[in-house]
Amino acid sequence: MEKDTVATFIGQWETERPDLAEALWPVGVLARIQRMTRIIDKQLKAFMAGHGLEVGEFDVLASLRRSGPPYALTAGALIPAAMVTSGAITNRIDRLEAKGLVERVRDGADRRSVRIRLTERGLEVSDGVMEEHLRHYAELLAPLDAAASAQLAGALHTLLLAHGDTAAAPTAS
Secondary structure (H helix, E strand, C coil): CCCCHHHHHHHHHHHHCHHHHHHHHHHHHHHHHHHHHHHHHHHHHHHHHCCCCCHHHHHHHHHHHHCCCCCEEEHHHHHHHHCCCHHHHHHHHHHHHHCCCEEEEECCCCCCCEEEEECHHHHHHHHHHHHHHHHHHHHHCCCCCHHHHHHHHHHHHHHHHHCCCCCCCCCCC
């Protein structure tokens, strides 16, 4: 089997510090996750730029689209899914509003509350990009068969839950 970069690093550590050989097993998993994250991030950034979007902007569009009609959430409801600060969400919303993809709408029941809603154009862009995005993700995973993909997804799911990533989906409130 061909060596990847992480295997080379582990081999170097085993040569230089044989006393650490037994303790290097986490590097085999976590360094590969880190490296794949960089690869995915780089490709995703280029993919989204090709659609005139930043990755974080698409996260907002996708969260709104997943929420179902009327495709509107408060900025606060968008924060957990995006894992960013309220200031970062506000900046994303501002950029998306300038592009005509979202609009701020006052809540009829509580005029103090503002919801972020997909515009008709935002819905079209979100749907179109999502279809291509799924094809792009499938290409990234093409070297794995369905069973290997499911096993990897299950293992990552277990790790995410163990480390507190149990956030509920954003709600319309």
